[in-house]
Amino acid sequence: MDRPQVVTRDEWLVARRELLAREKELTRAQDALNADRRRLPVVRVAKDYRFTGPDGEVGLLDLFDGRRQLVLQHFMFDPSWDQGCRSCSAMADDLSEGARAHLAARDTAFAAVSRAPYPKLAAYRQAKGWTFPWYSSHGSDFNYDFHVSLDPAVAPNEYNFRSGDELTAAGQGWLIDYVGEQPGVSAFLRDGDEVFHTYAAYGRGVEVMMHAYRLLDITALGAARSGRSRRAGWPPRTPPTPASPADQRLRLYQRARRPTTIAATRPAMTSTVPSGDDRPVGSCWSSSMLRG
Numbered sequence: 001m002d003r004p005q006v007v008t009r010d011e012w013l014v015a016r017r018e019l020l021a022r023e024k025e026l027t028r029a030q031d032a033l034n035a036d037r038r039r040l041p042v043v044r045v046a047k048d049y050r051f052t053g054p055d056g057e058v059g060l061l062d063l064f065d066g067r068r069q070l071v072l073q074h075f076m077f078d079p080s081w082d083q084g085c086r087s088c089s090a091m092a093d094d095l096s097e098g099a100r101a102h103l104a105a106r107d108t109a110f111a112a113v114s115r116a117p118y119p120k121l122a123a124y125r126q127a128k129g130w131t132f133p134w135y136s137s138h139g140s141d142f143n144y145d146f147h148v149s150l151d152p153a154v155a156p157n158e159y160n161f162r163s164g165d166e167l168t169a170a171g172q173g174w175l176i177d178y179v180g181e182q183p184g185v186s187a188f189l190r191d192g193d194e195v196f197h198t199y200a201a202y203g204r205g206v207e208v209m210m211h212a213y214r215l216l217d218i219t220a221l222g223a224a225r226s227g228r229s230r231r232a233g234w235p236p237r238t239p240p241t242p243a244s245p246a247d248q249r250l251r252l253y254q255r256a257r258r259p260t261t262i263a264a265t266r267p268a269m270t271s272t273v274p275s276g277d278d279r280p281v282g283s284c285w286s287s288s289m290l291r292g
Contacts, residue, residue, distance in 0.1 A: 004220055042189060042196035049142045051135035052118040063135065064190050069108040073209065074148035074184035077114035077121065079138060084114065084124050088183055091209040095132050099211075111135060115143045115181065146200065148184045152177055160202040185209060 007015075049060045064070045075092065076085035084092075092112065100110050111133040114121055118136035125134050143149035150157045157163065159175050159182055167175050183206045187199040207213060216223045 037199060040198060042198045045188070045195040045197055047141065047145070049137070049140055051113065051137055051140070051142070053133065053135045054118075054122065058135065060188070060195055061190065061193060063109065063111045063113075063133070064188070064195075065109045065133070067104065067107045067109040068190055069106075070188040070190070071103065071108060071110050072186045072188065073110075073112040074143070074146060074182075074186065075112040075114045075134070076148075076181040076183055077116040077124070078181050079116045079120075081116060082120065084116075084121075085181070085183070089128065090212075091206065092128070092130055092132070094209060094211040095130070097131055100132060109133075113137050113142065115149050143181075146184065146186060147202070148182050149180075150175065150182060151179045153179075160205070 045060060051058050051060070051063070053062075063072070073088070073091065075088045077088070095110065103110055113135050115137055117138045121134050121136055137143050144151070144154050147158045150159065157167075157175055157178060159167070159172070162170055162172065164176065167173055182202065184200060184202045185206050185208060186197065186201075189196045189198050201208065213223050
């Protein structure tokens with residue numbers, strides 16, 4: 001099997017200490033970035049968004065469950081689908097009751113919101129064995145206002161704080177006319193009965209919810225899956241053998257460098273295939289391309 005170079009313990013220590021110096025630089029830079037994130041200005045949420053949950057209709061304030069902060073997963077679940085996005089589901093799998101208890105201890109609630117009707121969410125949640133709160137925004141502007149449901153017939157498409165020519169320049173011109181769901185995560189702050197939007201992340205920014213990948217990042221093989229390797233580093237990129245029909249379609253698309261529509265493995269789930277390093281990692285068209 002392919003593997004990294006085999007060296008003596010002393011040689012490994014030299015390489016590990018060099019990497020440790022870079023890791024410490026990254027940690028200090030991350031600490032500074034986190035502090036800057038906390039200093040971001042906030043936006044008052046003036047619209048009375050309505051959601052449907054197990055107890056009927058609720059407002060955004062109710063999702064806080066009495067706490068000061070709210071972390072919200074924009075979970076991709078189109079109203080026409082019978083199952084949720086596989087990549088969003090992988091993120092949800094990491095949301096143990098213990099993790100949410102740690103959030104609650106710091107006065108922070110967690111909830112997921114999707115555009116599918118609540119009965120579909122409840123059925124899927126029960127099938128997956130999840131216990132986190134999950135609400136439907138079906139019939140409201142919430143998903144469109146937070147740019148995780150895109151439809152140019154509703155409003156000009158914007159994703160990851162880019163629109164129009166900015167999307168084209170970033171190699172994401174396919175999003176301009178895209179109709180469908182995209183992943184995201186938002187943070188909100190409550191002050192009495194006032195709610196403020198403090199942060200949002202899209203594309204690879206949602207990796208903050210992928211705890212398993214953080215652990216895989218310290219392994220030699222990383223997050224490689226089905227023969228696909230990470231963008232950089234070990235293991236070397238090798239094609240899947242044998243290539244599945246989906247892999248063949250993807251490689252044909254990448255050579256053509258133009259949008260293509262392919263069918264996902266579940267009925268009624270289709271999406272325009274994106275490309276490039278800025279591709280939203282939660283796209284349901286190929287969950288195996290997470291971090292790929």
